[in-house]
Amino acid sequence: MHRQEELQKVEAIIRQxxxxxxxEEKLLSQLETFDHGIPYTRLDRPCTVNDxxxxxxxxxxxxxxxxxxxxxxxxxxxxxxxxxxxxxxxFKSLNTLAGLPDILDDAFLDxxxxxxDADCRLGRQFFDxxxxxAFVDDLKASVSRHGIDIEDLLARGRYxxxxxxxxxxxxxxxxxxxxxxxxxxxxxKGSRTPFAEHLAEAVDYTLDRNRVCRIHFTVPPEHxxxxxxxxxxxxxxxxxxGVMIMSSLSIQKPSAQTLAAGPxxxxxxxxxxxxxxxxxxxxxxLENLNELDGDIVFxxxxxxxxxxxLRETTNLYKKILAGFxxxxxxxxxxxxxxxxxxxxxxxxxxxxxxxxxxQLSTDLPADFRQRPAGEQAxxxxxxxxxxxxxxxxxxxxxxxxxxxxxxxxxxxxxxxxVETAQIDPxxxxxxxxxxxxxxxxxxxxxxxxxxxxxxxxxxxKYVDFNTGLITAKSLGGRELKAMELPGLWxxxxxxxxxxxxxxxxxxxxxxKTVNDLLRPEHQPPA
Amino acid sequence: xxxxxESINNILVxxxxxKRIDASSATAFKGQLVDWINSGNHRLLLDLGHVDxxxxxxxxxxxxxxxxxxxxxxxxxxxxxxxxxxxFNLTRMDRIFQIYPNRExxxxxQG
Numbered sequence: 067m068h069r070q071e072e073l074q075k076v077e078a079i080i081r082q083x084x085x086x087x088x089x090e091e092k093l094l095s096q097l098e099t100f101d102h103g104i105p106y107t108r109l110d111r112p113c114t115v116n117d118x119x120x121x122x123x124x125x126x127x128x129x130x131x132x133x134x135x136x137x138x139x140x141x142x143x144x145x146x147x148x149x150x151x152x153x154x155x156x157f158k159s160l161n162t163l164a165g166l167p168d169i170l171d172d173a174f175l176d177x178x179x180x181x182x183d184a185d186c187r188l189g190r191q192f193f194d195x196x197x198x199x200a201f202v203d204d205l206k207a208s209v210s211r212h213g214i215d216i217e218d219l220l221a222r223g224r225y226x227x228x229x230x231x232x233x234x235x236x237x238x239x240x241x242x243x244x245x246x247x248x249x250x251x252x253x254x255k256g257s258r259t260p261f262a263e264h265l266a267e268a269v270d271y272t273l274d275r276n277r278v279c280r281i282h283f284t285v286p287p288e289h290x291x292x293x294x295x296x297x298x299x300x301x302x303x304x305x306x307x308g309v310m311i312m313s314s315l316s317i318q319k320p321s322a323q324t325l326a327a328g329p330x331x332x333x334x335x336x337x338x339x340x341x342x343x344x345x346x347x348x349x350x351x352l353e354n355l356n357e358l359d360g361d362i363v364f365x366x367x368x369x370x371x372x373x374x375x376l377r378e379t380t381n382l383y384k385k386i387l388a389g390f391x392x393x394x395x396x397x398x399x400x401x402x403x404x405x406x407x408x409x410x411x412x413x414x415x416x417x418x419x420x421x422x423x424x425q426l427s428t429d430l431p432a433d434f435r436q437r438p439a440g441e442q443a444x445x446x447x448x449x450x451x452x453x454x455x456x457x458x459x460x461x462x463x464x465x466x467x468x469x470x471x472x473x474x475x476x477x478x479x480x481x482x483x484v485e486t487a488q489i490d491p492x493x494x495x496x497x498x499x500x501x502x503x504x505x506x507x508x509x510x511x512x513x514x515x516x517x518x519x520x521x522x523x524x525x526x527k528y529v530d531f532n533t534g535l536i537t538a539k540s541l542g543g544r545e546l547k548a549m550e551l552p553g554l555w556x557x558x559x560x561x562x563x564x565x566x567x568x569x570x571x572x573x574x575x576x577x578k579t580v581n582d583l584l585r586p587e588h589q590p591p592a
Numbered sequence: 593x594x595x596x597x598e599s600i601n602n603i604l605v606x607x608x609x610x611k612r613i614d615a616s617s618a619t620a621f622k623g624q625l626v627d628w629i630n631s632g633n634h635r636l637l638l639d640l641g642h643v644d645x646x647x648x649x650x651x652x653x654x655x656x657x658x659x660x661x662x663x664x665x666x667x668x669x670x671x672x673x674x675x676x677x678x679x680f681n682l683t684r685m686d687r688i689f690q691i692y693p694n695r696e697x698x699x700x701x702q703g
Contacts, residue, residue, distance in 0.1 A: 072684070073655060075684060076688055079683045079684060080652050083648045091645070097678070339684060
């Protein structure tokens with residue numbers, strides 16, 4: 067090849083690296099990780115009730131609520147909602163149906179349902195119940211702008227036309243919007259998106275004594291403006307009710323990508339020799355969380371919301387989890403202050419060691435009590451002085467995703483949320499432990515991200531970079547290896563102190579497909 | 593940016609005395625290389641023995657210098673550290689630069 071062409075190619079690759087925003091050292095370390103592989107997490111046993119998962123006693127609820135109320139009044143609480151996700155997966159089946167060459171009518175759907183086709187089954191239910199979706203009024207308005215009546219389209223079985231209005235820019239464009247902008251719930255006066263529901267929820271449990279509610283969303287850059295506009299409309303409504311909403315947005319860093327590798331662990335390249343970058347997963351949001359300067363931060367997924375009439379249980383448990391964290395921090399910070407003052411009284415050290423084991427599940431060295439007092443104090447200080455999280459866990463109902471486990475090789479922080487993909491599929495013992503798990507992670511976290519002096523922790527220091535995932539994908543028919551960074555509540559919080567608390571299933575109502583919105587918990591009260 | 597130069601067998605041997613060539617030094621680095629080229633040096637050997645790391649700006653500076661030589665000269669490299677070599681591989685720069693283990697070998701093979 068001519069030198070000029072080679073030079074142009076090299077320049078294009080250098081431009082790619084600059085635009086990726088990923089430091090060159092990180093790129094090289096990613097390639098090394100492909101070479102060395104990422105070890106599987108070693109499970110010790112599943113967390114179960116009274117063995118890693120606590121149940122809040124009814125008698126404790128009132129003082130936990132008091133602890134929450136005090137922290138809320140002091141303005142210590144805020145909510146962090148990862149909301150970058152697109153709604154495309156929610157509408158996957160409808161997109162598939164829209165893309166089929168066949169005539170999409172009743173006969174086609176019914177034949178598909180009879181043959182056991184999942185997309186047809188979802189489509190059938192979608193069209194039969196279309197009037198029950200919160201977005202139906204917007205849909206009707208959008209259809210009528212084209213001089214068409216949606217009832218007419220339904221009566222004539224013109225389903226592809228309807229899908230065009232739901233999925234594409236001709237109508238609601240839902241297939242291309244972030245999930246947070248889809249109308250989820252219908253009320254007597256209009257409907258609400260997940261953004262609106264998260265704000266309504268946050269008002270209930272983060273409001274301070276000045277009636278300020280703090281909330282942060284991570285959003286996709288291409289929809290930032292639309293989301294800002296939407297939040298502004300909601301903010302005005304809350305302000306009329308005397309609540310000041312302090313909402314902020316951030317974008318997942320472009321550097322939150324990883325290089326793709328080929329089968330030989332060299333960089334995967336396109337036909338033009340360019341590099342291929344892939345999304346690195348939600349772990350990259352740790353940087354956004356780190357930059358928030360928060361104190362006590364609730365984390366919850368954008369698609370896990372309920373309408374007002376079902377919010378009581380959800381919010382009660384949010385307050386309980388936060389109260390638990392505040393109560394835990396009171397004792398934790400008092401111990402850290404004693405240690406920081408250099409108090410080496412053996413009784414005190416014994417009490418702190420007992421607290422670390424009992425409350426934070428810290429596994430101190432076997433010879434801990436034989437060590438000199440100064441050394442014991444150092445071990446305790448380093449074990450306790452780290453971010454802390456209280457995570458709600460629900461009974462496993464067969465949902466895919468991570469769960470709470472006792473892990474090996476992390477004595478300081480043995481309680482971890484582990485994803486199925488982190489566990490060796492070929493190891494029968496490990497799979498048995500996975501199969502015995504009783505609880506599931508609904509992403510219901512309350513995080514304490516400041517230390518005993520009120521100084522924010524640098525959260526990047528508490529990440530286990532060995533907990534990412536390498537997965538096999540393909541691009542243009544060629545195999546590639548993709549790497550996900552440690553997940554936000556998995557490896558990104560691996561060296562945090564962790565407490566798991568059982569929470570009731572009704573606090574977990576995710577919307578994964580559009581038809582989940584037809585479940586009773588997403589419908590108006592009967 | 594600190595760089596030493598000496599002429600050996602009609603090759604201008606340039607030795608940057610920096611551990612890193614990055615955004616803070618790349619412009620000066622490129623400027624000096626282009627100055628040498630514009631003052632008639634068309635066979636250059638860059639000894640990277642002191643350089644531990646080059647970022648994209650530094651790599652871009654090297655490519656610019658090579659471009660300004662056109663088809664009438666050579667910019668050779670030697671004593672390339674492992675991380676720098678990995679970046680050359682990543683960017684395909686290993687295909688457009690002649691890279692030698694050390695300056696002696698580079699000079700003898702050019703002689």
